[in-house]
Amino acid sequence: xxxxxxxxxxxxxxxxxxxxxxxxxxxxxxxxxxxxxxxxxxxxxxxxxxxxxxxxxxxxxxxxxxxxxxxxxxxxxxxxxxxxxxxxxxxxxxxxxxxxxxxxxxxxxxxxxxxxxxxxxxxxxxxxxxxxxxxxxxxxxxxxxxxxxxxxxxxxxxxxxxxxxxxxxxxxxxxxxxxxxxxxxxxxxxxxxxxxxxxxxxxxxxxxxxxxxxxxxxxxxxxxxxxxxxxxxxxxxxxxxxxxxxxxxxxxxx
Amino acid sequence: xxxxxxxxxxxxxxxxxxxxxxxxxxxxxxxxxxxxxxxxxxxxxxxxxxxxxxxxxxxxxxxxxxxxxxxxxxxxxxxxxxxxxxxxxxxxxxxxxxxxxxxxxxxxxxxxxxxxxxxxxxxxxxxxxxxxxxxxxxxxxxxxxxxxxxxxxxxxxxxxxxxxxxxxxxxxxxxxxxxxxxxxxxxxxxxxxxxxxxxxx
Numbered sequence: 001x002x003x004x005x006x007x008x009x010x011x012x013x014x015x016x017x018x019x020x021x022x023x024x025x026x027x028x029x030x031x032x033x034x035x036x037x038x039x040x041x042x043x044x045x046x047x048x049x050x051x052x053x054x055x056x057x058x059x060x061x062x063x064x065x066x067x068x069x070x071x072x073x074x075x076x077x078x079x080x081x082x083x084x085x086x087x088x089x090x091x092x093x094x095x096x097x098x099x100x101x102x103x104x105x106x107x108x109x110x111x112x113x114x115x116x117x118x119x120x121x122x123x124x125x126x127x128x129x130x131x132x133x134x135x136x137x138x139x140x141x142x143x144x145x146x147x148x149x150x151x152x153x154x155x156x157x158x159x160x161x162x163x164x165x166x167x168x169x170x171x172x173x174x175x176x177x178x179x180x181x182x183x184x185x186x187x188x189x190x191x192x193x194x195x196x197x198x199x200x201x202x203x204x205x206x207x208x209x210x211x212x213x214x215x216x217x218x219x220x221x222x223x224x225x226x227x228x229x230x231x232x233x234x235x236x237x238x239x240x241x242x243x244x245x246x247x248x249x250x251x252x253x254x
Numbered sequence: 255x256x257x258x259x260x261x262x263x264x265x266x267x268x269x270x271x272x273x274x275x276x277x278x279x280x281x282x283x284x285x286x287x288x289x290x291x292x293x294x295x296x297x298x299x300x301x302x303x304x305x306x307x308x309x310x311x312x313x314x315x316x317x318x319x320x321x322x323x324x325x326x327x328x329x330x331x332x333x334x335x336x337x338x339x340x341x342x343x344x345x346x347x348x349x350x351x352x353x354x355x356x357x358x359x360x361x362x363x364x365x366x367x368x369x370x371x372x373x374x375x376x377x378x379x380x381x382x383x384x385x386x387x388x389x390x391x392x393x394x395x396x397x398x399x400x401x402x403x404x405x406x407x408x409x410x411x412x413x414x415x416x417x418x419x420x421x422x423x424x425x426x427x428x429x430x431x432x433x434x435x436x437x438x439x440x441x442x443x444x445x446x447x448x449x450x451x452x453x454x455x
Contacts, residue, residue, distance in 0.1 A: 071270075
């Protein structure tokens with residue numbers, strides 16, 4: 001069985017799917033239900049859905065849409081965006097969402113992370129570490145969809161989340177987001193080697209070879225947005241996903 | 255009609271949509287009259303053992319299901335908690351199970367591996383069944399569970415899966431089938447299984 005996971009990431013706002021560059025200039029790429037149906041046909045093993053406005057604009061979670069998405073998805077789904085309470089998480093699980101992804105609320109409230117882990121288990125709680133390089137080349141962690149700098153350094157925050165019991169960590173590079181020129185391998189290596197929980201990398205994947213490199217630098221899973229929703233240099237919207245056999249061959253697994 | 259039994263344990267939308275996708279009709283319901291008329295039954299479920307049994311009892315479903323499954327021999331597929339409820343008991347709770355299969359539901363115990371067992375895993379066939387097209391090819395399914403089934407009759411075991419130990423990932427006893435994994439979240443592998451249950455049983 002394939003061990004390295006390859007995960008499409010869909011960004012949602014106002015009930016539609018969008019894709020941007022460096023967490024900005026988001027362009028409409030399609031309807032979530034239709035897109036999930038296409039990923040069903042492509043036999044995707046898991047899907048990440050992030051609401052990029054919920055925390056930033058303090059909007060409530062779009063439970064109704066998520067329930068419809070979960071009903072259409074023939075694969076497990078992880079959701080992030082605007083999760084503030086145990087009750088939010090409980091409702092998401094009952095609608096058929098398998099994992100919750102935290103960023104803003106986890107950084108602001110360590111206790112919430114702890115309680116979520118206690119109530120639903122480590123395997124259901126994921127922390128998304130949004131990282132941006134400063135003008136001087138220093139890595140910094142962000143919340144509120146990349147708009148607010150966190151006090152702790154990325155590695156400190158990653159270790160703290162592991163200590164609080166989260167089951168996996170997504171390293172999401174704001175600098176590389178949507179650029180499609182490869183992952184930030186240095187930060188992957190720095191963080192992955194200091195954690196025991198699985199690390200998923202996101203931001204920058206453009207070709208299959210990028211997944212292979214990320215694995216060599218310590219990633220357990222590779223996530224991508226643009227690569228799975230765009231096609232060609234003019235970025236025409238076309239949903240795609242590599243065949244299982246191709247991924248086995250790429251990672252030399254199975 | 256294929257009936258997906260709604261007893262208040264989780265979102266059943268993806269199961270119903272999968273059945274629709276393979277070209278069959280089904281109904282998600284808790285209506286006892288509809289359950290009585292069912293040609294096939296699906297007992298899904300996510301949650302705790304006692305809650306599941308309590309919900310079946312409170313809705314007056316246990317007696318009707320016993321009649322359908324044990325007397326009329328209507329094919330039934332239990333999924334995840336639904337499978338566990340078909341056993342005699344569970345270490346998760348104190349209530350008796352449906353007792354259709356000579357098996358117990360036990361807790362995973364491990365110092366090193368994480369519980370629940372969550373993620374994709376493969377199955378190993380122990381006997382032939384109409385539920386699977388071919389037994390040679392590797393098939394993977396999505397699992398989420400902290401308890402697992404242990405069968406007392408080896409002949410009932412359909413597949414095993416390894417996590418911490420070998421456990422029963424599916425059983426089949428006449429018209430009664432149970433799977434620990436989630437076919438509705440296991441895309442083509444799950445769809446094949448559901449299709450085979452609907453068309454071959």
